[in-house]
Amino acid sequence: MTTLPRRPLLAAGAAALITSTVPARASGLAPTPTMRGGANNYRPGAPIVDRIGGGGFMMTGTVLRAGDGAPIPNARIQMWAHTTEGHERDQRSHGATLTNAQGRFVMDMPQIVPAFGQPHGHLAYDADYDDNGFQTVFLRPIMARASDTTLDVQFVLVPA
């Protein structure tokens, strides 16, 4: 009667476990979590506009699907901030736009200025106002410098 060598068997089993689970996750694009304070002063259903106010600051971004990273077209993204033209809570500081076929969006908006201690913007993907069927995500990105005139963000969304 022959006995199977236990140690190599365990090692092989562990290796199989690792190769079957870890790389599958690592190759997938991780979803973007909602940021703390991201939804502050949000205005549900802010209208889609060509430009917020007089413009001059470029808020850009990409909306992708978690896992395979496929671009999500026609995703409705709202953005708002404290700018040279208004406070965050003001209706005129808010506007929404849709992503193109590449999942890209661009919004021309007034210059963001530091408020509540940081130069920052707010962005929302709200499932209640979008038919693509992904989970709601709120972002609150901080600009590297208050003098920056662009801000680029990425949404990686999970199906609802």
Place this chain on the structure above:
Amino acid sequence: MRDTLIWLGLATAIAAPIIAAAFSPLLQWRDGIYITAGFAGIVGMALLLVQPLLAAGDLPLSQSRARRVHRVTGALLFTAVIVHVTGLWITSPPDVIDALTFTSPTPFAVWGVIAMWAALAAALMAALRKRLPLRPMTWRQVHMSLGLIIAAGTIAHALLIEGTMEVVTKTALSLLVALAVLRTARLIFRRR
């Protein structure tokens, strides 16, 4: 002559950060309530320099006068904190709720809130002084400990904020507050 210099020095230390902040470009994009809230914070921080100097008898005032001024300054300081928080609340309620519940995304909010609670405790101690079952020395040491927390919290809060305060005067005021508080604390904790 010496007294005049001390008063001039103190007036400069208080006025410089306030005047410098009045030239902040950020003010043009803020409404009156938000501006008031910001300046209440700066005034409160400046008064924080006066309190330990009065407590230690560093200013040219009689002891009883210094005590009375210390009380009035304390009341003003606490009023400044209330105006600061209320003004911010009106400007952006969710940001202030985040701060008060310690869930703010900004790293400086927590320091401001800690200082606020310590200031409330210090003010209550002062108001209830006669009714608290504490020996005078113990009362002073607890009140001073709260002062240390208020100063440390306020300095961290202010330094981490990108706001209307100008950087050089903000750093200088922070340094002066730290020195004054530490010096007075040393006097109080050494006296046995």
